[in-house]
Amino acid sequence: MVVRSLGPSNPDFASNQIRSVRDISNDFIIKEEDKFNIILVDDTLDEKLDRLLQTNSEVCVLHVQRGEKVILDERLMELSTMSSGGVLYSLLFRASSQRPPTSTMVKVTPNSFDWVSLLQEKVKISKDIVLVSDTGLSGVMALVKCLNQEYQYADVRFRCLSLAEDHDLSKDAIVKQLSRHLVHNVYEDGSWGSYRHTLVDLNDIDNNNIPHQTSVSNESLQSSSVQFDPHRSYIVIGGLGGFGLELCDWMVQRNCRNLVLSSRSGIQTGYQQYMVNRWRSLSKVNVEVCTADVTMEKGAEQLFKVASGLGQVDGVFNLAGVLRDGLFENQTADNFSEVTRTKLSSTLHMDRLTRSLPLNFFVTFSSITSGRGNKGQTNYGFANAAMEAVCERRRREGLAGLAIQWGPISDVGMAAKLVGQNLKKVIGGAHAQTIDSCLASLDLLLRLPKAIVASTVVPQSNVTSESKGEEVVTPQKVIGDILGIQNLSSVRDSATLSDLGLDSLMAADVKNVLQSKFNVNLSNEQIKELKFNAIQCLLVKS
Numbered sequence: 001m002v003v004r005s006l007g008p009s010n011p012d013f014a015s016n017q018i019r020s021v022r023d024i025s026n027d028f029i030i031k032e033e034d035k036f037n038i039i040l041v042d043d044t045l046d047e048k049l050d051r052l053l054q055t056n057s058e059v060c061v062l063h064v065q066r067g068e069k070v071i072l073d074e075r076l077m078e079l080s081t082m083s084s085g086g087v088l089y090s091l092l093f094r095a096s097s098q099r100p101p102t103s104t105m106v107k108v109t110p111n112s113f114d115w116v117s118l119l120q121e122k123v124k125i126s127k128d129i130v131l132v133s134d135t136g137l138s139g140v141m142a143l144v145k146c147l148n149q150e151y152q153y154a155d156v157r158f159r160c161l162s163l164a165e166d167h168d169l170s171k172d173a174i175v176k177q178l179s180r181h182l183v184h185n186v187y188e189d190g191s192w193g194s195y196r197h198t199l200v201d202l203n204d205i206d207n208n209n210i211p212h213q214t215s216v217s218n219e220s221l222q223s224s225s226v227q228f229d230p231h232r233s234y235i236v237i238g239g240l241g242g243f244g245l246e247l248c249d250w251m252v253q254r255n256c257r258n259l260v261l262s263s264r265s266g267i268q269t270g271y272q273q274y275m276v277n278r279w280r281s282l283s284k285v286n287v288e289v290c291t292a293d294v295t296m297e298k299g300a301e302q303l304f305k306v307a308s309g310l311g312q313v314d315g316v317f318n319l320a321g322v323l324r325d326g327l328f329e330n331q332t333a334d335n336f337s338e339v340t341r342t343k344l345s346s347t348l349h350m351d352r353l354t355r356s357l358p359l360n361f362f363v364t365f366s367s368i369t370s371g372r373g374n375k376g377q378t379n380y381g382f383a384n385a386a387m388e389a390v391c392e393r394r395r396r397e398g399l400a401g402l403a404i405q406w407g408p409i410s411d412v413g414m415a416a417k418l419v420g421q422n423l424k425k426v427i428g429g430a431h432a433q434t435i436d437s438c439l440a441s442l443d444l445l446l447r448l449p450k451a452i453v454a455s456t457v458v459p460q461s462n463v464t465s466e467s468k469g470e471e472v473v474t475p476q477k478v479i480g481d482i483l484g485i486q487n488l489s490s491v492r493d494s495a496t497l498s499d500l501g502l503d504s505l506m507a508a509d510v511k512n513v514l515q516s517k518f519n520v521n522l523s524n525e526q527i528k529e530l531k532f533n534a535i536q537c538l539l540v541k542s
Contacts, residue, residue, distance in 0.1 A: 104122050104126035104128060104129045104130070105129075105130050105131075105132055106118055106119045106122055106129065106130075106131050106132070107131075107132050107133065108131050108132070108133045108138050108140045108143070109133065109138060110137050110138045110139060110340060110344060110382075110386050113333035113334075113336040113337050113340075114333060116331060116332065116333045116336055117333065119131075119328075120328065120329055120331075123147070123151055123328070131143065131144060137344070137386050137389045137390065137393075138382075138386060138389075139340070139344075139370075139381070139382035139383060139384070139385035139386030139387075139389070140382070140385070141370075141385050142369065142370040142371075142373065142381030142382055142384060142385035143378055143381060143382045143385070144373075145371075145372060145373025145381065145515070146328070146369070146373045146374060146375065146376075146377055146378040146381045146382075147328060147378060148373065148511065149373050149374065149375045149508050149511060149512055150327060150328055150375050150376070150378070150508075151328075225254060225443045226254055226442065226443050226446050226447065227254050227255050228251055228254050228255050228256035228257075228314070228315070229255070229314050229360075230255050230256070230257040230258075231257075231258075231311055231312075232258065232311045232312050232313065232314035232315075233258035233259070233260060233307045233308070233310040233311040233312065233313050233314065234251060234256055234258065234259055234260070234307075234313070234314060234315040234316075234317070234361070235260050235262065235303060235304075235307050235313060235315070235316045235317065235350070236248055236251075236259065236260070236261050236262065236317045236319065237262040237294055237303075237316070237317065237318045237319060237320045237346055237350075238262065238263065238318070238319030238320045238321065238365075239259070239260075239261030239262060239263060239317075239319070240261055240263040240265075240266075240267065240268075240272050240289070241263075241319060242411075242435075243319055243365070243409070243435065243438075244261070244263075244319050245271075245272065245275050246435050246439060247317065247319070247439075248261065248275070248279070249275065249279075250439050250442065252279050252283050252285055256285070257283070257284065257285050257286060258285070258286045258307075258310040258311045259279070259285055259286070259287045259288070260287075260288045260289075260290055260303065260306050260307040260310065261276075261287065261288070261289050261290070262290050262291075262292070262294055262303050262320075263289060263290075263291060264291055264292075264293055265291070266289055266291045267289060276289070286310050288306050288307075288310065290302065290303045290306050294320070294345075294346040294349060294350070295341050295342060295345040295346050295349075296345075296349075297349055300346065300349030300350060300353060301349075301353065304350070304353045304354075312357065313354060313357055313359070314357075314359060314360050314361065315359060315360055315361030315362070315363070316350045316354060316359065316361065316362050316363070317361065317363045317364075317365070318343070318346055318347050318350065318363070318364045318365065318387075319365045320342050320343055320346050321339075321342060321343060321365070321380075321383075322338060322339055322342045323339070323377075323380060324338060324339050324379055324380075325376045325377055325380065326376055327375070327376055328378045331378060331379060335379050336378075336379045336382065339379040339380055339382075339383045340379065340382060340383040340386060342383070343364075343383040343384060343386070343387045344383060344386045344387050344390070347364055347387045347390045348390060350362075351390055351394065355399065359399070359400045360400060361400060361402075361446065362391070362394060362399065362400040362401050362402065363402045363403075363404065363446070364387050364388070364390070364391055364402070364403045364404070365403075365404055365406060366384040366385075366387060366388055366403045366404060366405045366406070366452075367380065367381070367384050367405055367406060368405045368406065368407045368408075368454060368456050369381040369384060370384035370385045370388060370405055371405045371452075371454055372512070372515060373512070373515070375508065384403075384405075387403065388403040388405075388451070388452050391403040391451045391452065392451040392452065394451075395450075395451040396451075401451055402445070402446065402448075402450070402451065402452075402453065403451065403452045403453075404445055404453055404454070404455060405452065405453070405454035405455070405456070406433075406438060406454075406455055406456075407431070407432070407433055407454075407455065407456030407457060408431075408432045408433070409432060409433055409434070409435055409438060410432040410433065410434055411434055411435050431456075431457040432457070433455070433456070433457045437455075437457075438455060441455045475514065475518060475535040476488055476532070476535045478513050478517065479497070479510055479513070479532075479535060482506050482509045482510055482513070483497070483500050483501060483502065483506060485500065491532045491533075492532070493531070493532065493533035494531060494533070495531065495532050496528065496529050496530060496531050496532070497510065497527060497528060497529075497530050497532065498528045498529070500532065502527070502528065507524060507527050507528065510527055511524070511527060514527075
């Protein structure tokens with residue numbers, strides 16, 4: 001797919017804003033018919049646009065939506081959206097006609113990991129791979145994101161299917177979605193998308209109403225604090241870890257008086273013992289440490305029994321996790337099994353044991369690796385996404401359920417050794433944050449009516465707006481920084497990123513930053529051929 005001379009800030013568009021949408025669309029189709037810049041259309045795709053789509057593949061469409069549902073032309077795919085003045089603008093591209101005619105399919109499951117070795121072989125020889133799963137608990141969404149950051153030459157996508165055991169890719173409904181060339185078959189408010197939304201099976205599209213992503217301002221953090229019931233009990237799996245101890249202390253400060261900490265190794269350090277003793281003596285907290293293996297059914301039942309002895313269980317916090325990082329080509333089925341079992345099995349057991357209780361809290365600690373992907377963490381992303389799906393299912397069924405995707409944390413937890421005190425180090429597209437900032441955001445996150453939320457520190461651009469005195473992040477600046485370009489004005493308009501020295505590592509960084517900062521998914525080939533003067537069209541304004 002080739003994109004030419006795109007620019008959302010076209011002066012003709014600005015000067016005609018007060019006119020009707022149809023008048024503007026007609027003007028743009030006439031003016032830009034030969035230039036193939038932005039084509040502006042309303043909800044009705046008229047004959048002029050239809051003629052353009054039939055005769056030329058190098059077309060970009062800016063779609064104006066005033067209604068609640070978008071009906072896209074089958075020949076177009078949505079790249080990004082932006083809103084202004086109550087109007088939603090969708091940037092659309094013709095679906096690529098250059099993709100291979102057939103796709104290599106690999107079925108992925110969360111219970112058996114024989115598919116790991118199969119996928120390792122397929123990704124070496126195929127450039128178009130479709131991962132399929134018949135369960136929302138498979139965690140494939142995050143796996144795809146991680147794989148696409150590791151394999152620059154391959155195009156890995158995901159479909160959640162339950163149409164047939166053999167997942168026949170020739171079925172009309174599947175062919176229709178494969179032709180859209182999206183990364184994931186996620187569905188939101190009447191249109192297909194490719195970021196982190198709830199999975200929807202192809203048979204159930206019309207029966208689902210999926211909310212938009214929501215950004216929360218810092219001012220919201222000033223709301224009142226969460227309080228716990230002193231007569232009920234709270235389970236913290238992984239409660240003796242670095243984040244676990246800080247979380248428990250935070251809960252004690254908010255009136256929690258019955259704590260059960262789950263840790264297979266039990267108390268091992270003086271600091272762990274000190275914190276437990278302090279809660280018991282100063283705050284009169286009943287603290288129990290359970291060493292049962294909660295990834296096993298009997299161990300989870302033992303933990304639940306201990307907690308029930310202190311009072312009716314009101315909340316479960318699952319902080320369990322183990323890292324087995326490494327490039328996917330070096331991973332094993334055992335690594336995937338261990339990492340997934342630690343998170344998913346314990347969550348499923350606690351889900352089953354507490355379903356009859358009116359829990360106020362069912363919280364799992366996930367990672368931004370699940371939401372945005374990260375090289376070398378395919379198994380960790382897979383496990384977290386599968387765990388998040390349990391929370392999504394609970395929320396759909398009217399039960400408490402919340403997964404928090406944390407970015408890297410500098411002073412406690414599994415990423416602390418890697419990050420150290422370097423708060424500017426970027427992991428998975430995010431800066432490290434301190435444990436204090438994490439705890440400060442919990443009061444807000446625990447009250448959000450969402451199944452999945454995230455707390456991250458996104459790297460900011462150094463570009464400053466003179467008019468508003470605010471930082472302005474542009475795709476050109478971010479990609480220019482990756483390529484080491486000091487003076488953006490010196491770049492030829494027609495230069496592609498490959499012309500500017502893009503290598504495979506840089507391409508991975510570009511792909512990551514476009515997805516994480518601008519909610520834009522491009523294939524590897526599209527990144528290589530992307531012209532520098534076309535990057536501005538990727539900007540998503542909020």
